[in-house]
Amino acid sequence: MLPPILQGLRIPVVGSPMFIVSGPELVIAQCKAGIVGSFPALNAREKDGDPILLEAWLTRITEELDRYNQANPDRPAAPFAVNQIVHRSNGRLERDIEICHRHKVPIWITSLGARVEVNEAAHDCGGIALHDVINNVFAKKAIEKGADGLIAVAAGAGGHAGPQSPFALLQEIRDWFNGPLLLSGAIATGRAVLAAQVMGADLAYIGSPFIATDEANAQPDYKRMIAESGAMDIVTSSLFTGVSGNYLAPSIRNAGMDPDALDHADAETMSFSEGAKKPKAWSTIWGAGQGIGAIRETVPAATYVNRLADEYRAAKAGVVGLEAARAG
Structure with a gap:
């Protein structure tokens, strides 16, 4: 059974946190539309001497959602x-953990390493911790270190995607784990959300389609490229971060590189320090998952969630009708 915090969603979807793209505007829109909205803490970057931006973001999100809930008690x-x-x-x-703990963040998502102290901080403030994994070995380590649930990042996902089929990854995890399990990887329609549940996931984890929404903190060209591209336009490479990730081939070409002849980079080159330097040409190399073929225009986040909800209900009705026909 899902923990209470993940029950009662309009549809079983978590909007995944995306580098630069996810900010308060998108998170608030996603939550008001009835799905979990999220952002990476590192997206909240302030200049030296300025107030801590993460504090401001959490205050804004919490207060705006509280006002919404008071005005809409029947559909919080x-x-x-x-x-x-x-x-x-x-x-x-360490600083960001303390801030999130003090603001009582309800859901913590951890990536690129499982740490006991992060999970303990989430639990101490009444939250839950979900850890993203790309294989069964990492999944077991995350649960051993106190994570409450897992996000299976399968082939086709945007960002640092795993190489495994969602069928293989989910079946291996579900063989021993009956807790909260989310699936990431090319999910962009309500039908795909239902398919994720049929395969054993509790919720779908959706990122790339939200890049092409009004509230996303993405350049107009990025949003347009999402709407104009499909699965064949996605290239997998370790060059840009040191870890294998999925990127839009047109953006790589625009940066003067050949997406079919990219070098490799070692994981030791990965850095999330604020002073980390990257080639200027890489600033407009954009990540995306293989599911973007379902996205054809930029719309408000609520409009996209409404579409997902309609497709999800239609898909469930179709399955029920098929079962009824077979039984008859």
């Missing part, structure tokens, strides 16, 4: 989540 907003990059190069981790 979904909870929100904050993603912590649990990597040795993240020098802000």
